[in-house]
Amino acid sequence: MNQQSLTVTGKERYRSGVMEYRKMGYWEPDYVPKDTDIIALFRITPQDGVDEIEAAAAVAGESSTATWTVVWTDRLTAAEKYRAKAYRVDPVPNAPGSFFAYIAYDLDLFEPGSIANLTASIIGNVFGFKPLKALRLEDMRLPTAYVKTFQGPATGIVVERERLNCFGRPLLGATVKPKLGLSGRNYGRVVYEALKGGLDFTKDDENINSQPFMHWRDRFLYCMEAVNKAQAATGEVKGTYLNVTAGTMEDMYERAEFAAELGSCIVMIDLVIGYTAIQSMAKWARRNDMILHLHRAGHSTYTRQRIHGVSFRVIAKWMRLAGIDHIHAGTVVGKLEGDPATTRGYYDICREDHNPQKLEHGIFFDQPWASLNKMMPVASGGIHAGQMHQLLDHLGEDVVLQFGGGTIGHPMGIQAGATANRVALEAMIMARNEGRDYLHEGPEILAKAAQSCSPLKAALETWGNVAFNYESTDAPDFAPVASVSM
Ligand SMILES: O=C(COP(=O)(O)O)[C@H](O)[C@H](O)COP(=O)(O)O
Numbered sequence: 441m442n443q444q445s446l447t448v449t450g451k452e453r454y455r456s457g458v459m460e461y462r463k464m465g466y467w468e469p470d471y472v473p474k475d476t477d478i479i480a481l482f483r484i485t486p487q488d489g490v491d492e493i494e495a496a497a498a499v500a501g502e503s504s505t506a507t508w509t510v511v512w513t514d515r516l517t518a519a520e521k522y523r524a525k526a527y528r529v530d531p532v533p534n535a536p537g538s539f540f541a542y543i544a545y546d547l548d549l550f551e552p553g554s555i556a557n558l559t560a561s562i563i564g565n566v567f568g569f570k571p572l573k574a575l576r577l578e579d580m581r582l583p584t585a586y587v588k589t590f591q592g593p594a595t596g597i598v599v600e601r602e603r604l605n606c607f608g609r610p611l612l613g614a615t616v617k618p619k620l621g622l623s624g625r626n627y628g629r630v631v632y633e634a635l636k637g638g639l640d641f642t643k644d645d646e647n648i649n650s651q652p653f654m655h656w657r658d659r660f661l662y663c664m665e666a667v668n669k670a671q672a673a674t675g676e677v678k679g680t681y682l683n684v685t686a687g688t689m690e691d692m693y694e695r696a697e698f699a700a701e702l703g704s705c706i707v708m709i710d711l712v713i714g715y716t717a718i719q720s721m722a723k724w725a726r727r728n729d730m731i732l733h734l735h736r737a738g739h740s741t742y743t744r745q746r747i748h749g750v751s752f753r754v755i756a757k758w759m760r761l762a763g764i765d766h767i768h769a770g771t772v773v774g775k776l777e778g779d780p781a782t783t784r785g786y787y788d789i790c791r792e793d794h795n796p797q798k799l800e801h802g803i804f805f806d807q808p809w810a811s812l813n814k815m816m817p818v819a820s821g822g823i824h825a826g827q828m829h830q831l832l833d834h835l836g837e838d839v840v841l842q843f844g845g846g847t848i849g850h851p852m853g854i855q856a857g858a859t860a861n862r863v864a865l866e867a868m869i870m871a872r873n874e875g876r877d878y879l880h881e882g883p884e885i886l887a888k889a890a891q892s893c894s895p896l897k898a899a900l901e902t903w904g905n906v907a908f909n910y911e912s913t914d915a916p917d918f919a920p921v922a923s924v925s926m
C-alpha cells in the first residue's frame with residue numbers, strides 16, 4: 441500500500457481539469473491530527489479497480505471542500521487547512537475489500553453546537569459517491585473544544601434520580617400496548633395499572649402522536665390523571681413519557697407545554713423528527729426542568745449493516761451532544777438487534793465521563809465528554825422478568841428496563857405484570873448487594889422470589905423460556921486489533 445504523500449504542489453496543483461483526490465491534498469499519511477480536530481473513522485468498500493487510498497481521499501474530499509474537478513477558487517481560501525485529510529488506511533481484518541479510513545477535519549469546518557451542520561459534511565453527499573460500493577461511519581472522535589459548544593443532556597442521570605427519588609437500582613418502565621388504537625380513557629387505565637403495580641415509568645410508543653382514535657390532549661389528560669393517582673396510591677414518584685412528536689416544531693412546543701402544565705416530569709420525542717428539532721426540544725427541556733426521552737425510531741434503516749450506514753455508537757454520541765436524557769440503546773437479550781460487546785460500547789458512550797479506546801466494544805477513540813451530563817440508556821424490546829439477571833449483568837444499574845408486552849401481556853393483568861417485574865428486579869438487586877453470583881444463580885433467585893409472589897410465578901411460567909437467539913448483523917466481523925496511537 442502506498443503510504444506516501446502524493447499531493448501536487450505549486451502551479452500544477454491548480455491547472456484546470458480533473459485530478460485524483462489523493463493528488464489534491466486529501467491524502468496526507470504524515471498528518472498528525474491536532475487535539476482540536478474532529479476525526480471520523482469510515483469503513484470503506486471501494487468499487488473494483490478503485491484503490492483504497494484514492495477512495496479514502498475521495499471520502500475526505502467530498503465530505504469537506506472538494507468537488508470532482510480542480511477549482512481555482514480554492515486559492516481564495518486557506519485550502520490546505522480546510523481540506524479534510526485521510527491520514528491512515530488499514531485493511532479490515534478478515535474482510536477482503538474493506539478498509540478503515542481515518543480522516544481528520546479542522547474544527548473551523550463546523551458551526552459550533554449544530555448536529556445538522558456536522559452531519560451535512562460527514563454523512564452528506566459522500567454516502568452516494570459512485571467509486572464506493574459501500575461506506576459506513578464506524579466512529580468519531582469529537583474534541584473537547586467541539587463538545588463544549590453543545591448543551592448536552594438537559595437533565596442528566598444524577599438529577600433524574602434525584603427528581604424521581606430512586607437510587608441503587610435500574611428504573612422500570614413499560615410501553616403501552618397495543619401500539620395503536622386505544623381510546624384515551626383505556627390508555628390511561630393501562631398507565632395507572634402499570635404504575636400502581638410497581639413501575640416507575642410508562643411510555644407512549646414511537647408511533648402514538650395524535651390519531652383519530654385518540655387525540656393528543658385526551659392522551660395527556662388521561663395519562664396525567666393516571667400518574668397522579670398512582671403517585672397517591674404508592675407514595676412513589678411516577679412518570680409517563682408523553683410523546684410530543686408532531687408534524688411541526690410549533691405543534692411539538694404546544695404539546696410539550698401542555699405536558700409541563702399538567703405536571704409531567706418527562707416528555708418524549710422520536711429520532712425521526714430530525715437533529716435540529718431534537719436540539720430545539722433539548723433546549724426547551726432544559727428551560728422547563730423536563731427529562732427528555734428519545735425513541736430511536738428509524739435508526740435500524742441505516743445502523744444495522746456492517747458495511748453501509750452509520751453505527752449506532754455515532755448516533756449515541758451525537759445525541760449526547762444534542763441534549764437527550766434517555767436514549768434507547770439495546771437490550772442484548774431481547775427481540776431487536778444487539779451484539780453484547782457492541783451494545784456495551786453504546787452504554788459506555790451514554791454513561792461515562794470519558795471513554796477510553798476499547799476496540800473490543802467498538803470504541804476506536806478516546807472520547808472526552810468534558811462535563812456534559814450523562815444519558816440514561818433505555819433497554820426495551822422483547823424483554824421479560826425471567827431475564828432479570830442477564831439484564832442486570834449486561835446493562836448495569838443506570839438504565840431503564842422497559843417491558844411492554846412483558847408487563848401488559850401478563851396472564852393476571854397489567855398490575856400483576858408490573859409487580860412481577862418489580863419483585864424480580866428487587867430480588868436480583870438484593871442478591872447482587874449480598875455479593876451473590878446473581879448471573880449464574882439468577883434462575884434460582886427468581887424461582888425463590890416467585891414462591892411468595894404469584895405474579896412473578898405466572899410471569900416465569902408464561903415467558904421463562906422465551907429467548908430471541910439469532911445471529912447479530914452488527915457484531916464486528918473482524919478481530920479487534922491493537923491500533924496505532926495517534
Ligand atoms: O415498543 C417497543 C418495545 O415493546 P416490547 O417491550 O413489547 O417489545 C419499543 O419501540 C422498542 O423498544 C424499540 O426498540 P429499541 O429500544 O431497540 O430502539
Ligand SMILES: [Mg+2]
Pocket residue numbers: 615645646
Ligand atoms: Mg415501540
